[in-house]
Amino acid sequence: MKVSVLGYGTVGVGVCEMLQNAAGLELSKVLVRPGKADRPFKVCSIDEICADPETEAVVEVMGGVEPAYSYAMAALAAGKHFVTSNKALVAAHGIELAKCAKEHGVGFLFSAACGGAVPFLHNLVLAVESDRILSIGGILNGTTNFMLDAMQRRGMDYAEALKEAQALGYAEADPTADVSGLDALRKIMLGCAVAYDKLPCEGFSLEGIESVTAADVRHFQSKGLVLRLLVSGGVSQSGKLFAFVQPWLLRSTAAEASVLQNFNMAKYRGQNAGDIILIGQGAGRYPTASAVVRDLSDLLHGRREMMKASCERVEADNSEALCRYYVRVNAADARALRLAQQELDGELLRGVTEAMPVTAMHAFAAEIRKNGGAIFFAAMEE
Numbered sequence: 001m002k003v004s005v006l007g008y009g010t011v012g013v014g015v016c017e018m019l020q021n022a023a024g025l026e027l028s029k030v031l032v033r034p035g036k037a038d039r040p041f042k043v044c045s046i047d048e049i050c051a052d053p054e055t056e057a058v059v060e061v062m063g064g065v066e067p068a069y070s071y072a073m074a075a076l077a078a079g080k081h082f083v084t085s086n087k088a089l090v091a092a093h094g095i096e097l098a099k100c101a102k103e104h105g106v107g108f109l110f111s112a113a114c115g116g117a118v119p120f121l122h123n124l125v126l127a128v129e130s131d132r133i134l135s136i137g138g139i140l141n142g143t144t145n146f147m148l149d150a151m152q153r154r155g156m157d158y159a160e161a162l163k164e165a166q167a168l169g170y171a172e173a174d175p176t177a178d179v180s181g182l183d184a185l186r187k188i189m190l191g192c193a194v195a196y197d198k199l200p201c202e203g204f205s206l207e208g209i210e211s212v213t214a215a216d217v218r219h220f221q222s223k224g225l226v227l228r229l230l231v232s233g234g235v236s237q238s239g240k241l242f243a244f245v246q247p248w249l250l251r252s253t254a255a256e257a258s259v260l261q262n263f264n265m266a267k268y269r270g271q272n273a274g275d276i277i278l279i280g281q282g283a284g285r286y287p288t289a290s291a292v293v294r295d296l297s298d299l300l301h302g303r304r305e306m307m308k309a310s311c312e313r314v315e316a317d318n319s320e321a322l323c324r325y326y327v328r329v330n331a332a333d334a335r336a337l338r339l340a341q342q343e344l345d346g347e348l349l350r351g352v353t354e355a356m357p358v359t360a361m362h363a364f365a366a367e368i369r370k371n372g373g374a375i376f377f378a379a380m381e382e
């Protein structure tokens with residue numbers, strides 16, 4: 001199958017290299033920026049790729065919603081299979097892309113958009129065929145995992161750790177998406193679409209790692225605790241779809257605590273299968289390119305669908321999910337919280353809440369910040 005690639009950055013170069021040795025696959029054209037077409041296979045217009053009769057599949061690794069969305073729709077309408085690593089695109093327009101792919105009888109796969117090399121969505125597609133998926137989640141952002149690990153094991157401060165993650169090609173072009181948890185949130189949105197045929201589009205609870213300091217990490221380390229950014233998705237007992245991202249404090253024996261560097265850990269719980277855990281590199285050139293090539297190989301084997309055209313947009317509801325939270329806040333701002341295990345350090349108060357709704361903790365932190373205050377919180381492992 002001949003494949004054309006849109007984008008020749010970190011992942012695009014990796015895909016082109018891997019296509020040289022991938023069974024049954026061959027590179028046709030690569031879409032590059034105007035003025036960069038210095039070889040015959042490089043082109044600057046999507047029209048040339050859509051009009052190319054040899055191209056059967058188009059891979060998009062440019063990132064961003066536009067022009068990626070317009071190019072994707074053009075490729076699907078031209079009868080090309082479409083494979084992407086772009087979670088922002090699929091989170092925003094996956095349903096339209098799935099409908100367009102179905103209409104034109106072609107495939108639409110996006111394994112590389114969620115978990116890098118980890119075959120999370122690939123396995124989830126198979127799992128939903130034979131089991132009821134009770135929950136999904138885990139560590140789905142390589143940049144923040146790399147940073148938290150570097151802060152803990154190498155004593156780095158936040159800025160140093162972010163700089164190194166960027167230099168290694170793990171972070172998004174704008175790393176705010178990584179550290180704010182938005183990148184991980186987009187990935188759990190895709191997981192929910194695959195597992196539940198529902199794409200959560202609002203009502204999220206989102207907390208990244210921007211408030212964590214080197215002093216916090218040292219404090220956790222002294223107590224034998226490890227900080228990780230985890231995503232959670234699933235259907236509550238009353239049938240509501242939940243989807244949230246927040247830091248968690250884990251015992252060093254927890255599976256997530258052993259996930260180091262840029263590695264991801266994707267987890268799903270099947271009613272019959274129980275917990276399935278997949279660990280691998282979640283970011284970087286070759287790990288991500290390997291997932292793109294896996295999707296192309298799936299197309300060769302006739303597997304064409306991850307998100308169904310019937311998938312619906314819904315509002316997430318996190319009000320039934322309860323956690324106990326570790327909180328570090330100015331003592332003067334802590335009045336509305338009942339904290340146990342309190343430790344006062346100058347004006348800073350550290351303590352642990354009773355079990356409370358995820359929505360309530362996130363709203364409390366938003367209120368403190370709205371009034372100019374600072375707060376760090378992390379859910380506690382039970």
Ligand code: HSE
Binds near residue numbers: 116142143171282
């Ligand atoms: N910036 C993303 C991460 C890249 O760090 O996980 C892979 O999606």
